Amino acid sequence: xxxxxxxxxxxxxxxxxxxxxxxxxxxxxxxxxxxxxxxxxxxxxxxxxxxxxxxxxxxxxxxxxxxxxxxxxxxxxxxxxxxxxxxxxxxxxxxxxxxxxxxxxxxxxxxxxxxxxxxxxxxxxxxxxxxxxxxxxxxxxxxxxxxxxxxxxxxxxxxxxxxxxxxxxxxxxxxxxxxxxxxxxxxxxxxxxxxxxxxxxxxxxxxxxxxxxxxxxxxxxxxxxxx
Amino acid sequence: xxxxxxxxxxxxxxxxxxxxxxxxxxxxxxxxxxxxxxxxxxxxxxxxxxxxxxxxxxxxxxxxxxxxxxxxxxxxxxxxxxxxxxxxxxxxxxxxxxxxxxxxxxxxxxxxxxxxxxxxxxxxxxxxxxxxxxxxxxxxxxxxxxxxxxxxxxxxxxxxxxxxxxxxxxxxxxxxxxxxxxxxxxxxxxxxxxxxxxxxxxxxxxxxxxxxxxxxxxxxxxxxxxx
Numbered sequence: 001x002x003x004x005x006x007x008x009x010x011x012x013x014x015x016x017x018x019x020x021x022x023x024x025x026x027x028x029x030x031x032x033x034x035x036x037x038x039x040x041x042x043x044x045x046x047x048x049x050x051x052x053x054x055x056x057x058x059x060x061x062x063x064x065x066x067x068x069x070x071x072x073x074x075x076x077x078x079x080x081x082x083x084x085x086x087x088x089x090x091x092x093x094x095x096x097x098x099x100x101x102x103x104x105x106x107x108x109x110x111x112x113x114x115x116x117x118x119x120x121x122x123x124x125x126x127x128x129x130x131x132x133x134x135x136x137x138x139x140x141x142x143x144x145x146x147x148x149x150x151x152x153x154x155x156x157x158x159x160x161x162x163x164x165x166x167x168x169x170x171x172x173x174x175x176x177x178x179x180x181x182x183x184x185x186x187x188x189x190x191x192x193x194x195x196x197x198x199x200x201x202x203x204x205x206x207x208x209x210x211x212x213x214x215x216x217x218x219x220x221x222x223x224x225x226x227x
Numbered sequence: 228x229x230x231x232x233x234x235x236x237x238x239x240x241x242x243x244x245x246x247x248x249x250x251x252x253x254x255x256x257x258x259x260x261x262x263x264x265x266x267x268x269x270x271x272x273x274x275x276x277x278x279x280x281x282x283x284x285x286x287x288x289x290x291x292x293x294x295x296x297x298x299x300x301x302x303x304x305x306x307x308x309x310x311x312x313x314x315x316x317x318x319x320x321x322x323x324x325x326x327x328x329x330x331x332x333x334x335x336x337x338x339x340x341x342x343x344x345x346x347x348x349x350x351x352x353x354x355x356x357x358x359x360x361x362x363x364x365x366x367x368x369x370x371x372x373x374x375x376x377x378x379x380x381x382x383x384x385x386x387x388x389x390x391x392x393x394x395x396x397x398x399x400x401x402x403x404x405x406x407x408x409x410x411x412x413x414x415x416x417x418x419x420x421x422x423x424x425x426x427x428x429x430x431x432x433x434x435x436x437x438x439x440x441x442x443x444x445x446x447x448x449x450x451x452x453x454x
Contacts, residue, residue, distance in 0.1 A: 090300075090304035093301070
């Protein structure tokens with residue numbers, strides 16, 4: 001196995017990039033980090049990911065790996081013994097992949113819909129979607145495959161904690177910017193998220209809440225100005 | 228490992244269901260098949276996949292697995308020695324996952340856009356997208372990671388052949404329905420697709436082209452009638 005140097009092309013406020021940074025941190029892997037200007041992407045990024053032209057791209061030696069979920073699997077498969085991220089059981093792996101897909105397919109779009117909502121009706125619809133998604137996660141934590149666990153990865157953070165945790169951390173910022181009160185309706189989800197955010201590796205990798213809120217506020221302002 | 232009975236909930240004209248059927252066929256696994264009426268889904272399907280309420284769902288004993296990509300990985304991880312679908316090398320696995328994501332994220336949406344196009348401008352834009360996607364695949368087959376191979380899985384069909392092959396078979400139907408002529412612009416792609424379609428397992432699993440064309444024609448007619 002060629003261990004080569006690791007270099008990550010990212011953007012500080014991308015949840016997908018933060019998934020990869022947190023995975024690398026948990027694995028204890030050092031890497032060079034290149035912050036991309038998404039309004040003016042580097043020639044290197046366009047060459048390394050000509051199909052999607054997106055961050056994150058992980059360069060391992062001379063091999064570029066793109067798509068955040070594929071990067072996480074790659075990291076875990078290349079360094080399987082250091083802090084395993086994926087469970088060993090195929091059924092559990094399928095559940096992890098299912099909920100990762102849910103995060104990308106349902107959670108993130110509902111957050112973006114809140115930030116882009118131009119009037120109260122749009123905002124209410126997007127908040128309704130977020131609530132529906134959180135109910136599904138709450139049910140999963142209470143009664144589903146992962147019930148009764150401290151983390152999805154059991155006693156330690158795992159693949160699904162990384163993905164859902166980073167995304168949920170952004171959700172917290174979105175609710176603040178859009179003044180959404182989720183109340184006490186999702187106690188299992190909330191207590192899992194608090195435990196996630198309290199982990200030292202998470203605190204080292206995630207930008208402070210205030211910084212995320214400022215970024216999301218700016219994003220919302222730009223969207224509304226264009227509308 | 229509990230081997231249990233396998234039951235697949237599907238819909239005959241869903242490419243995602245056909246990915247799973249082809250994987251099961253290549254693995255030589257027997258299963259019961261339940262055809263769902265997507266306009267009136269069964270209580271069993273809604274109970275087994277409450278989050279997305281979609282086919283395919285694979286029931287293995289009493290364990291439901293949903294999301295077609297997660298199902299394929301599950302099948303391969305549960306029966307790893309029979310006709311392996313995923314390559315062993317992490318870099319190659321990452322490339323397979325990257326292009327599977329490309330199929331779901333770019334190819335399928337561009338096909339649907341052609342079928343839903345209500346005027347010439349929309350149709351031309353959708354055809355342009357399909358061409359762009361095929362150029363990316365053509366480049367990959369010629370110069371990319373998988374260059375010079377008979378199949379993405381080398382000498383035998385693999386994970387990525389299943390996904391891209393089924394989707395490309397539908398693409399062929401879409402071009403016929405929408406009278407799109409792709410000409411001779413994608414020779415490596417076309418010759419790979421021909422080889423894929425000539426495999427006996429593929430011929431056993433895929434519905435005949437005429438049946439797919441009739442289905443797609445009906446789909447397009449219903450969409451245009453609603454517009």
